[in-house]
Amino acid sequence: MPQTYDIAIVGYGPVGATLANLLGPSGLSVCLLERDPEQFALPRAGHFDDEVMRVWQTAGVCDEIAATVRVNPGMRFVSAGGALLVDWPRPAGEGMQAWNTSYRFHQPYIEQVLRRGVERYGMVDVRLGTEVVSAEDQGDQVRLEVRSSSGGSESLQASYVVGCDGGRSMIRRAMGVGSIDLGSHEKWLVVDLELDAEREDLGDFTIQYCDPTRPTTYIRMVGNRRRWEFMLMPGDDPAQIAQPEHVWRLLKRWIGPSEARIERAVVYTFHAIVAERWRKGRLLLAGDAAHQTPPFLGQGMCAGIRDVSNLAWKLTSVVRGDAPDSLLDSYEQERAPHVRHYIDLAIRLGGVLQTTDATRAEERDRMLGTAPERLISEKPRLGPSALAAGERPVGVLSEQVRAADGRRFDDLVGYRFAVLVSQSFMKELPVSTIGAFARSNVAVVQDCGEDYLRRLGVKAVVLRPDRYILGTANSIAEIEALLPQIPCPHIPCPPIPCPSVAEQAA
Numbered sequence: 001m002p003q004t005y006d007i008a009i010v011g012y013g014p015v016g017a018t019l020a021n022l023l024g025p026s027g028l029s030v031c032l033l034e035r036d037p038e039q040f041a042l043p044r045a046g047h048f049d050d051e052v053m054r055v056w057q058t059a060g061v062c063d064e065i066a067a068t069v070r071v072n073p074g075m076r077f078v079s080a081g082g083a084l085l086v087d088w089p090r091p092a093g094e095g096m097q098a099w100n101t102s103y104r105f106h107q108p109y110i111e112q113v114l115r116r117g118v119e120r121y122g123m124v125d126v127r128l129g130t131e132v133v134s135a136e137d138q139g140d141q142v143r144l145e146v147r148s149s150s151g152g153s154e155s156l157q158a159s160y161v162v163g164c165d166g167g168r169s170m171i172r173r174a175m176g177v178g179s180i181d182l183g184s185h186e187k188w189l190v191v192d193l194e195l196d197a198e199r200e201d202l203g204d205f206t207i208q209y210c211d212p213t214r215p216t217t218y219i220r221m222v223g224n225r226r227r228w229e230f231m232l233m234p235g236d237d238p239a240q241i242a243q244p245e246h247v248w249r250l251l252k253r254w255i256g257p258s259e260a261r262i263e264r265a266v267v268y269t270f271h272a273i274v275a276e277r278w279r280k281g282r283l284l285l286a287g288d289a290a291h292q293t294p295p296f297l298g299q300g301m302c303a304g305i306r307d308v309s310n311l312a313w314k315l316t317s318v319v320r321g322d323a324p325d326s327l328l329d330s331y332e333q334e335r336a337p338h339v340r341h342y343i344d345l346a347i348r349l350g351g352v353l354q355t356t357d358a359t360r361a362e363e364r365d366r367m368l369g370t371a372p373e374r375l376i377s378e379k380p381r382l383g384p385s386a387l388a389a390g391e392r393p394v395g396v397l398s399e400q401v402r403a404a405d406g407r408r409f410d411d412l413v414g415y416r417f418a419v420l421v422s423q424s425f426m427k428e429l430p431v432s433t434i435g436a437f438a439r440s441n442v443a444v445v446q447d448c449g450e451d452y453l454r455r456l457g458v459k460a461v462v463l464r465p466d467r468y469i470l471g472t473a474n475s476i477a478e479i480e481a482l483l484p485q486i487p488c489p490h491i492p493c494p495p496i497p498c499p500s501v502a503e504q505a506a
Contacts, residue, residue: 004156010162016287017032022415024117028319042108043264047302060120086349132146159282169288172289172290186354226260231354271293274340286307314330379397393456401420409449
């Protein structure tokens, strides 16, 4: 008989590894399948935001990750003549998520931390050098045929399979779904350098050089790493432009071969596409398998991390029998409009940067140069679903408040539903209501967040495990009406340390 798992994850990049870290504490059996026998050692993604760090906080790996990153001060779009066209500064201090709003990172470092995190869980079976050859949804299980790098083959079974296997996703092919083309397919040369010595004159800000003769991006990465991206122009040979002599010719405005070494130079096509469906029966997609975005916002990997943050607790609830299979329908309903917000903004900013017609570039510079556009980091709300219906702030990412002793809210409540209640409202709640929350393993917190509740104009807010707002309440009837939307644990859950919950139990 094939070995059987509750969940199989295909792909062990940051998205698949994050999903495994979120599923690890559930006690479910998880199989993680990765075609490559070794971790990819070169840089790829380079930016993540405060929401992603909050997900990694939930996964218990944030402190290690924070030690490897640098805070990103922001991004500027400038014309060929140096005029500021678009300004996106990032605050130097902590934002509403109790983290900095923008970080630069070296992907191999992050993947090492995430993989060490997965090693904490004995129920997660990691199989490197194992390629999924086929995936067949048989109704009650998915049958996977896999082949190891040594040549051996075997069959596996899983209740659900999540394809985190990138833009050429095998799981997407097995689902037989196509992609929606959003109309952005530009080739760019991406060059990663390691400097021999610090070069403060290169600057900390990400700079988008809106030069119609060659749109270019400069990014300060961690340590002495720097990245340049050059748009390919008519007449460029993709096979030749990545050769060292061509790369140094492009870089000579900023740096020379005596000052740095090329770590990686590769031509990418920056796509903007979304899968037509993210779920088909027991097969699901996440990350680049479900969507791809141009990199001008640095939101490609971030979107994949949000996917699995949305999906992990839903899969856990369904597999454990706490919620019906239909709960998984809310995954694409909520995530697809959310990711389209970022893709559409990236396409718009890419249009500013990638203008190569001199006349249009002059018009752009006149329009934006006199009043530079200023971007803000407002988080979009989730798409409508049975769990995200109604007016704001329902479906909006919650603020992460701090307790009086400085601890972050998510560390107080753990990975579960939580209710933040004002102290005055807590005194009104019947014992039966508090007991109903306890039976559903919901943390009830009353000793922090009073200012946040006042800003929302409510007495209580119910948060999902992914930290999005399920609902708000100003009366006992309103808060009790939210209880049926919370999956009630079919299997008793061990208590998670939370001072407020402990005080109520006493």
